Amino acid sequence: MQPVTIDYLYAGKSGKYTPDVAVYYKPELKRKPLLVEIKYQAELTRKKDELEPKFNAVKNYAANSGFEFNVLTEKEIRTDYLSNVRFLSRYQYSSIDGTYAQTITARFNQKIRLTPKELLTSEDEETNSRMLYTLWQLLSINILHCEMQQKLTMNTILCKDHYH
Numbered sequence: 671m672q673p674v675t676i677d678y679l680y681a682g683k684s685g686k687y688t689p690d691v692a693v694y695y696k697p698e699l700k701r702k703p704l705l706v707e708i709k710y711q712a713e714l715t716r717k718k719d720e721l722e723p724k725f726n727a728v729k730n731y732a733a734n735s736g737f738e739f740n741v742l743t744e745k746e747i748r749t750d751y752l753s754n755v756r757f758l759s760r761y762q763y764s765s766i767d768g769t770y771a772q773t774i775t776a777r778f779n780q781k782i783r784l785t786p787k788e789l790l791t792s793e794d795e796e797t798n799s800r801m802l803y804t805l806w807q808l809l810s811i812n813i814l815h816c817e818m819q820q821k822l823t824m825n826t827i828l829c830k831d832h833y834h
Contacts, residue, residue: 676728774805783829
């Protein structure tokens with residue numbers, strides 16, 4: 671959701687600034703809403719003088735209106751987490767093969783934590799391929815869990831309960 675537009679004065683000139691995003695949290699999280707600007711690091715450096723008065727205006731507005739303000743760059747956005755979410759999103763809405771899903775979840779009843787590599791034990795390549803597809807589906811709908819802040823690999827540790 672795009673937030674408010676803020677009027678500001680700088681060097682005798684008036685301007686308007688609208689941050690890219692407003693983030694509102696669930697009340698039970700007891701967090702201030704967040705105004706966010708998203709820029710490439712190179713642009714922040716190149717346009718420092720132009721952006722500084724805008725950012726100062728939004729910081730002032732945020733402080734007086736119960737918001738927080740953050741500037742995010744590609745460094746904070748293009749993370750392993752985002753890569754994992756993108757990867758898993760393609761599995762989220764496809765129909766799950768119940769037989770393979772049951773086989774995978776049964777393996778977690780025998781052992782608390784497994785890697786994709788440990789789950790693919792069939793001699794048949796087609797079976798392993800279908801098992802892996804189902805595994806990604808189960809991970810995408812939160813039946814299985816892993817540490818999403820680290821890049822998904824065949825050695826990622828998976829579990830049925832939320833990852834701790």
